[in-house]
Amino acid sequence: MEVGYLLDRVEPRLQTLRSDKEALALETGETWTYGKLNEKANRYANALLDKGVRKGDRVGILMFNSLEYFAVYFAIAKIGGIAVRINFRLETEELDYILNDSGSKVLCFDSALAERLDPINDRTPVESFICYDRDGGQTPAWAEKWETLEKGNQLLDRRPKIEETDPIMLMYTSGTTGRPKGALWTHRNTIWFAAMQSLKWNFDGNTVGMTTGPLYHVGAMEDVALAVLLSGGTVVISGSGNFEIRRTLEVIEEKQVSDIFLFPFMIYEMLKLNDIESYQLGSLKTIYSGGDPIISWAIDRLHELFPHIGLVQVYGLTEGTPIAVSLDPADAKSKGYTAGKPMPFTEVKVVDDQGEPVAAGEIGEICTKGPAVVSEYWNKPEATAKTFIDGWCHTGDLGILDAEGFLTISGRKKDMIRSGGENIYPVEVEDVLIRHDAIQDVAVIGIPDPKFIETVCAVIVSKPGRSVTEEEILEFIDGKLARYKKPRSFVFLDELPRTASGKVQKFRLRDEYKHLREQQVNY
Template identity: 35%
Template sequence: MLVTSRLQKFVERDGAAIATHFNGKELSYEQFYIRATRLAAYLQQQGYGKGDIVALVLQNSDDLLVSYYGVQLAGATVMPVNTKLAVPEIDYIFKHSEAKVLIYDEALASKVVATTHPFEERLVREGEATLEQVLSNEGLQYSAYSMDADEMAVVMYTSGTTGKPKGVMLSQRNIFEAAEIWTQSMRMTNEDRMYICTPLFHCAGLQVFAVPTLHVGGTVIISEAFSPATTLEDLVNTEATMFFGVPAMYTILLNRPDTKTLNFTKLRLFCYGAAPMPYEMVKKLKETFPHVRVQNLYGQTENSPAATSLLDEDALEKIGSVGKPLPKTAVRVVNTLGEEVPIGEVGEITVKGPQVMLGYLRNPEETSRTIQQGWLYSGDLGRFDDNGYLYIVDRKKDMINRGGENVYPIEVEDVLYQIPQILEAAVVGVPHEVYGEVPKAYVVLKEGEHISEEAILAYAFERLAKYKVPAEVAYLDELPRNASGKVLKHTLRPTT
């Protein structure tokens, strides 16, 4: 039940197999494991172990994954931190977690230096190269630590889109089971080469793709970031078999004129999540890459993340659905009393399974509200159809109450996405003196396109009940997003 033991298994089975590919450098499973055990040995030598939190402020790299495993091999808890946060936000996470050790990129030194949390130990990547000195030190001797499966292994802070970030505590059992669940759902094998350009400090890139790939003996191809100019070529040149992106990435890639001219014979699976994928985009993706399967993934940090998935065969038939519950996972839709609602009715999505978190770090009150009788209350509103497919209606906190009528922004956004000129859309509630609040749409137009507010509203009136139609439309150059690609709707709402 340990991902570290699973890693060791592949070292013993085929240590020469390639574990990671980053910036032209490859690490075999043996090389990867040796570097991880050296970090573990160093931490042990310094007196760190069970319960001690090691913060990683690292950009995408093979060192990030080595550090992720190395900290756990030492028996300590690893905490990847969102590098895109502002200094006060990062400092809050440092202080709240009471992290003792910091491993960071020299490129991010200005942010780190500006924080005030007193770390006991700091290792910098590049520059002084103190991290590399540890990872390449042959004199460090590792003492194997037998971690209990239910010990806290990882802490990942939520994005804080609706308030202060919360530290999600994940056990070895949680991340092991999530890896088992996803490798089964995505039919992963040691032949897979997973291309990751989304942030590895985020739960999706790390827990859904990187760890599961290493869990089956495959290769993690790490890109520093998504690039409209080079990502497609990288997928070809690295012979990637799998790719994960948020819908905005697919929109950019599908609008490139040379997409159909590149040779993607190795690719077998496109995964997407974090936001809804409009029907037209899924259709275009399947038409452009007819031999590549598509799969929608749904989960949240609190369930490692793993809840449901929509497979390729249902991608166009069940558009808007996030699929059916994953293996080992139960999903219910409940009312405010915790009772299951009838099929088709909207309620809060709850999840139960071995991947559900231990709780929130130093926050027992929020833990008791979120986990009740083993069920994780997701904060997402959804409904099941007659065939057992789950549909996300919206975030519970995003629902708009217009004069007693519930308006679900996703429903309105789905209609706006059907307008050919619109690239992206987000709908939020804004104050209204009569109705309390009304929907307002923010749209991003495709390059070179024009459409008036009147035309957008006329289109919406033909397809939505009157109370769901936005009261106004605003135009943006881009939607505000967090590192995982989710739209930061709270920044679009009026502050007063």
């Protein structure tokens, strides 16, 4: 089965889905039915074929969240192309790398991003630039207007034969450790992953799922959104940039959203609103969250305020199944510190440095296996061989499997702090610091130390209008952490650097603050 099936169901040859059923809704109000989404996808597909795009060719998408984004993605899927979904936050040189590395033949881009493409429009493999000129934006002279796609025929009769093992999407990992690698998704990966979620969470035609992240990322499209479309439900799409939790809560009320994906920092913002109890969230059944472990106080606070809302913590990664593990709401009280158990059709193991499984309760590297694990990185045979071994994806994340099969995430192997012969796991320290009522966000990193190898540095974001001193923090954590785990350095920022999936880019913080030794606190 191929991804185009999700929309083909409205056509006469299948007719298993009503064409007038609402498929997509922007938070600003615009909606498309399944019939209109399918028609748009067919038009765009024919236009891309007219541009010479053939099975296996790469088509870049560099766009903000929109209904058209979905249409372009499905158009590429229907003609056997490979959608290269590109982070719109990237700068010119980063875009240059991805377009050249992927060999993209066509690029659909937002007019607001033209300035970044202008210096490189003649030094990439791209043959056709197609500009989405939203909000009166201008199409540059070196690009074509969006009407190029709109004028395609609405009947798609030049469709190639597509196998489930054919690639559909090239996703460049957002990178917590450096330069991105392209994970190559197949139709099989995509359909299986959508089906796994639908089966696990009982999505159906009444499901209204909201995605709050950027559509170039699996956490916004493959997580929840495509699963809801497979189930015949409605997907609500948030806008790009300037995330505002109050607006999201208003949309939940207006659209009667039943399921929503919120990254941890969004949940923290929500729970720290002084009037959070005034919002009517009766329709909301489930919040899904991943990227980083949820701090335990947030789990308790959410249950206290909205006991009818189930919090599903998830763990995964682009190449190793975006949701490989999930924690059922029923287990949140007793196992809320864990990421849960493997999703349907997914296996998880924890191994040592030699690749051998460790005993229950011991820390090791998390490995995942299943139909949503990709098989390769694009043009990276060495990285592929290192990461994908005998069908298992070696994630680079540390974790613990307990005797009942629940997985606890301990952080990245590269994030673990080695201090004075002791292993320190940042999430344990972060869990204590975030409980301070003046702290909005926190990241804990290790910085070099000549005596202890590394010591703990806490990077703090204060709540708006609040401030907190090092002395106040140290007083707060006294008695809550062992002495060797306490921060010896502090950095105060307005915000933490994050990837598209909400993960803190700790490699950037380590590089920026590696010379803080002289400012360290002595205990």
